[in-house]
Amino acid sequence: MCSFFYAFSLGLLMSSCLPGCFSYNNVHYLDHGDIVNFKPKLSIRELRIFCYLGKPKYIIHIWQSVVLQINHFTDDYNQYEGPSPEAVEKEFFENKYSWSVNNIFSTKQKSIKLNPFNTSCIGIDSKDPYTVHLNIIRIDFWKLLLLGVGVLLFISAGKLSTNTLFHYICGVSLGICASCLILIYFVSRIFPRKPLMYGVLGCGWTIVIYVVQILWDNMRTIIANYKSYVIWYTVITGIISFILCYRWGPVENPRTKNLIKWTLQVLGLLSIFFSSHFQEAAMGQIVILLISYNLPKKWVAARKLIGKKKKFPPKVKLLSNDAYYEQGVRETAKALEELREYCSSPKCNQWKTALKIKDVKRFASFIEGNSHLSDEEILEYETSVQGELTDDEESDFTDEEESF
Incomplete structure (x- = not known):
């Protein structure tokens, strides 16, 4: 009984000692190529904060990426994120000394992408050794690829909305993804239909998120172990979706085609916007694309004709x-x-x-x-x-x- 009151008093004392009790000697400011090796001395959990100071925005940094790589040996650690060491520290104390289940369902990422232009901090609470490495990618080719896909999708939206092959590909893909609803329906039949059970399902969204996170993190393992089942499921649902698409045929309504075109264009613009952390430059690219796309065709044809004449002037032919x-x-x-x-x-x-x-x-x-x-x-x-x-x-x- 005395030990219980002692533990309870110690918990109150620790909860009252929030940001002021933290030692800022555990804050590390990293730059490109910096590596920090953490080795605990007494096997006691300790919070270490790793921060990256953002750099000014220049147009040459439009496709830059900053990656914080965490190499932990046991995966027994808690991860906290924030715009400053104080915010990370506050989140650490709130999750550690409060009655919250957020700490149980906290996400862990081995490779964290930081904003290159803002100050970002990552806190790691662990008692096991680990290594942190910061890498700055000057030109991220994945961002360039995302930009190229967005531009092509926006420009080709009109042709894709009337392409029969594209309709079949989208129909089969949507059919495969929507077939998961059938599995959800059969799973829902297992649960008893009582108000209490619906309340548990409605309020237990954190558990659902946790399960989805586990499935997402272990997707490669699931595909590797159940490869044959995944392949057969995809093939069967794909064939069924193709049969349904063939039965109803491609889209013929002009308004439906316009909706498909506008949807593809919006997806293309979103792809361009999220292709860079430099949001002002991304918006500038979107504005330039919209202006060039909506230019009158006469202006474009005249510009091409003038450029062609400048590059290839007509030859002067003398008369006999x-x-x-x-x-x-x-x-x-x-x-x-x-x-x-x-x-x-x-x-x-x-x-x-x-x-x-x-x-x-x-x-x-x-x-x-x-x-x-x-x-x-x-x-x-x-x-x-x-x-x-x-x-x-x-x-x-x-x-x-x-x-x-």
């Missing part, structure tokens, strides 16, 4: 003599026809124009479709052209004789 002559004849005939149409239209005042020219009869003949040149002008032009050609031939012949 025959092509130059044909082009001159064609353009001259076109211009004369346009002039003839204008003179025949109400826009042209023929009488006023007739007063300005000398030969009114020739003007009227041109409007009616006759040639704009007279026979004398044609003969004079041909004579001058032949004379020029003769002079050129004589000069060429003289040059040849001089060369000989």
Whole structure:
């Protein structure tokens, strides 16, 4: 009886001595590559706090990750997290000297990802030796992969929402995951349907979380030990889901396709947002993606055309003599026809124009479709052209004789 009162008094004394009783000599500030080896002397449980001071936010640190690795030999330890040593210490005393079951269901992670830009502290309460190692990953390729998947998912959402193969893959995947509800239904049939039992199930969420955590932590072990059962269960539920998807066919309603498209785009944006602890930069990437995605297609096509012209300018092609002559004849005939149409239209005042020219009869003949040149002008032009050609031939012949 006396020992009980002594233990009770000691518990009250310890609970009253909260943050002030803690020694800050047990706080370790770590940086990249630091390793701390803890070896207890008297096998007494002791709290050690390991903190990482965040660094300023720069754009080059957008995909940076900070990992705290814990190597414990017995897994007999308690883990506490907080933004400062005081917060970790407070959580430690609340869980240690209070009537709470949170300490029983506390999570333990061997690899803890910390925020690179904020101060983060991890407290470890153990009596066994362990090692803590801090590693800073300059460029985390998993974050880059998450960013790439988010961008591709957002851009390809419209095509995926109308793709039949994508519908079947999603249908089979959802069928396999939803088949677990059947197991939950059969398990619920085992429990007696009494109000007390429902109250226990409703209030015992901590136990459920603890069981789910154990299953999640030991998922690899379960798959390794019951590999054949897992494979057969997945194959059977996948076949059933495929049959149901084939029976009902892919989605054809436009509104349903729009809902699928918007859902994929939201998932893509969330993937981009959670691809970095630098939330401002992540939001900037999302804004840039939204603006570029909603740009008018005319602007995008014009920009591509301008860039193509700058990179590959069109080659200048010179005309030959025959092509130059044909082009001159064609353009001259076109211009004369346009002039003839204008003179025949109400826009042209023929009488006023007739007063300005000398030969009114020739003007009227041109409007009616006759040639704009007279026979004398044609003969004079041909004579001058032949004379020029003769002079050129004589000069060429003289040059040849001089060369000989």
